[in-house]
Amino acid sequence: MTAVPISFDIRLLDTPRVTLAGREIALGAARRQAVFAALVLNSGRAVPRAELIAAVWGEDPPSSAMGNLYTYVSALRRVLEPGRDRWSSNTVLTSQGGAYRLHVRAEEVDVHRFERAREQSRSFRASGDARSELAALDAALAEWQGGEPLAGVPGPHAEAQRVRLGELYLASTERHAELMLGFGRAAEVTRPLLDLAARHPTRESLHAVTMLALAAEDRADEATVLYTELRERLAESGTEPGAAVTRIHAQLADDAARPARPRSPVPPRHAGFRGRTATVARLRQAFTALADGGHGGSHWIRGEAGIGKSALLAEGLRDAATAEVQVGWGVGDEPDRGAPLSLLPEFLPRDAANDLLASLYAAHGTMPPTMAVIDAVKAFVTARCAERPVLLVLDDMQWADDTSLLVWHALHELTDRLPLLLVSASRPLPTGHEMRLLRRLLPRTGATLIDLGPLDDPTATDLVRSWTLRADIDQGAVRSLVAAAGGNPFYLRHLVITERQGLSADTPAPELIEAVYRHLRPLTDDTRQLLHAVAFLGNNYRIADLSAVTGKPIPALVPFVEEAMTAGVLVEDGHRLRFRHPVVRQVLHGAIPTALRVTMHRQLAQRIAEAGGGLSRVAGQLLAGPVPIDAWVEQWLTANVEQLSVTVPASAIAVLRHAVSSPSLSPPSRELLAGQLRRSLLRAGLIEVTGPGQPSVPDDEYSAVR
Structure with a gap:
């Protein structure tokens, strides 16, 4: 007999609700909902019990946490499979090796549907298909009912997901509004944007698109008021509005109807930029050579995440905003990684790139062949270089798809005969086949490779x-x-x-x-x-x-x-x-929650000891927790206390103080360890001998050794 698949509709983008075969089921108490939410958002993955406990109770779980978890899981199994015989195996919520796994399909969960539609919108954006991108964002935002994700669900995991999902919702709403403005539909988004801006009074990107919507409806005065309120709120925390929203305000001041001047592709400089003097000078020299004499080249900056590559690009190429050079400035995005041609509309001027991609898709019907893309982009850039020198910048290149990287390599081959300067920046990881190929080939064919190291201490x-x-x-x-x-x-x-x-x-x-x-x-x-x-x-x-x-x-x-x-x-x-x-x-x-940290230090101490690790390593683990004195710790200390006191006296004193103050220590071990502590304190000069064989113990040491 074939089992009938269970059909769920799970909604977490509001107060959690679960519908089973068309009928809503009760999830129960708040912490049971927290366990369920953690399992849903990790559906298909085995979630260890310790991870679930940390998700629900956080840093300081009660001693009853494990028992409560068993109770919650048992109750969830009953409501998720109401018709299951008590002696039959679970199929929806299973357990194995100290972990639980929830078996639900992605299409049954509103969070997963939202994220999938959002990913589809990025693919359409990469191909220049604005209408399909808008339709995908419509589908993504339709999953939201206006409430707060995981409303009423306690625990650090739920709180972190509320922040993450809330951020994704706002980013999707902002992009949706930008597309609506592009299609002349400002009236449909202005009111919702104003409501959101009121709920997020310091979110600059939201205020920027709201100001543009107001301007598109000939409400520039209201947009100016919105900017003034934003600036006043930010001033309270000692900051000022960023370059993007400030630029829109300046444009509104020039033209009360709507911003009209084209946006500079060069990002604003990072306030208070310091250091990197030689590398900044190298970038400025390369750009000056391009602007003055049409001399091209290729520079690739590599450095770890957060080391300052983007700030360096903005500082070293800041003159590109005013020079008579055509500039395309793209920034890779992790969610777009692997999307076909994801970076072409980024590092090429957007309108022209969208037209170029649209013509390629129209000519080939589906994804155009790689060589067709390369030839078209080379022809496009060559024509632009005939007009004026061209600077193309590609930041966060590690997120580029393979086709975009092949295009970049093809453009590099043009730099020795065209007024074309390429500047890219990337992390050392992640790196696919094409990125590794570029890493080998570009320096051999004239590219300057710059490894960006740490800032010096001054x-x-x-x-x-x-x-x-x-x-x-x-x-x-x-x-x-x-x-x-x-x-x-x-x-x-x-x-x-x-x-x-x-x-x-x-x-x-x-x-x-x-x-x-x-x-x-x-x-x-x-x-x-x-x-x-x-x-x-x-x-x-x-x-x-x-x-x-x-x-x-x-x-x-x-x-x-x-x-x-x-x-x-x-x-x-x-x-x-x-x-x-x-x-x-x-x-x-x-x-890591405190209880779990202590447990891990205890396990590592024993593993290091059993593997023959140094005494100082074991002592370090015992002190890091600090680890409670159990039978194994007591046995290890009594067996190694003399050698420990000789080899690492400071650690020995700290461990012995911790041990002798433990109520779980047996009387014989307490006497042995307290005696060793007295001797160690004496050798360290922390106690004095007042008579033959009689040490004088300071008050602050007495409680540790008595």
């Missing part, structure tokens, strides 16, 4: 001083921020913001966590898992330590270590490895 210190709002921030705090960022200005800025909020990298703000996780996203799952394990080892470790804590042989770990080094996350330090930016380790460690 420049980083200057930046901290310019960004912080506290005039009294002490030099020690500045040095700490500079050291944690490791020369990465993006991390440095987020650390300054975190410091303003009274937090630190060890207790990171959500924005800092998201910044680090976004940079690690292109790495393979195995490499990311390795980095999470590494974050618990300390600041400096050997691959042998990794082998001990992961249980994998060293040869199996080498590819993942190499990938992390290529990405600039790990660096060699003699015979050891360390995180290039300490903030990455601090975030990976600090973002």
Whole structure:
């Protein structure tokens, strides 16, 4: 007998609702809904119990969390499969190896339908099909009913998803409005945009498109008032409106009806740009040669995420906004990666590129052949170079599709005979076949490869001083921020913001966590898992330590270590490895809920000890939690306390203090360890001998050794 498939309609873009075979079912209590939401948004993936507990309870789960989770899962199984016999196997919510998996189809979940339609809109945008892009965005936004995603659902996972989905909704709405304005339909979007702007009073991109909609309806005065209100709100936090919205306001002041002047493709300079003097000079010289004599060339800037490539481009090519040079400036976007021809409308002037793509699609009916695209773009750029010199900039090139990269290579071959300057910037990862091919070929054929390294400490210190709002921030705090960022200005800025909020990298703000996780996203799952394990080892470790804590042989770990080094996350330090930016380790460690951190440190301590790791490594794990004194810890300490006190006396004192204050320590072990602590304190000069064999114990030490 063939089983009838279960049909769900799951809605999370409002108060969670589930319809089973046309009838709504009750999900139950709020935390049960939180478990369900975490499973839905990870549908098709096995979600470990520890991850679900962290998703629902966060940093400090109660001791009853595991039992409650079992209860919630059992209740969810009953409501999701109401007709299932109690002795038969689950098919919708299954478990295996300490994890749960929810089996629902993507089309049954409104979040997945929204994200799929949004991805389709990007593909249409890449092909220049504005009408199909608008239709796809209509379908995506139709999934929203006007409420808040996961309304009423508790827990850090639900909160993070509310922020993520809310951001995607706003970005989709803004792009939808831009398209509607392009089709002369401003009247249909102005009122909803004004309502959204009132709910998000400091979101500049939303205010920008709302101002354009008002201007299109001959309501320029209202647009000016909207800008003034935005500027006043931003001034309260010590900032000013960005270049895009300021430019629209300036255009409105020139022409009260609507902006008329063409937008400069050159992005605004980054306020307070510092350092990179030689590289900035090299870019300016290249551009000056192009503008003055028509001499072309090709420059490729490579550097890790957040190292300042975009700021460097804006600073080094800032004169392009005023010179008599035709400029195309494109920026790759991670969600567009792999979409055919995704970057052609970006680094070529948009209107001309859209016409070019439209003619190619019209001539070939479907996706045009790669050579047809290359020939058409080469002809287009050659014709433009006959008019005036051309500068094409492609930032975040790592997100380019293969066809766009092949086009870029073909254009590079023109730079030795045309007034054409190509400037690109990319991260070392991700990198596909075509990117690796470019990396080998372009330097051999005349391209200048610039590897952008970390900022030096004086420049980083200057930046901290310019960004912080506290005039009294002490030099020690500045040095700490500079050291944690490791020369990465993006991390440095987020650390300054975190410091303003009274937090630190060890207790990171959500924005800092998201910044680090976004940079690690292109790495393979195995490499990311390795980095999470590494974050618990300390600041400096050997691959042998990794082998001990992961249980994998060293040869199996080498590819993942190499990938992390290529990405600039790990660096060699003699015979050891360390995180290039300490903030990455601090975030990976600090973002884990406290209870889970303690458990992981306890497990790593035992694994290192069993693998023959150094005593200081084991002690470091015991102190990092700090790990409760259980039977294994007690046995390890009593067996190794004398050697530990000799080899690493400071760590020994700290571990022994922690141990002897533990109520779970057995009396014989307490006597042994307390005696060793007295001797260690005496050798360290922290207690004095007042008589023959009688140490004098200061008050602050007495409670630890009595």
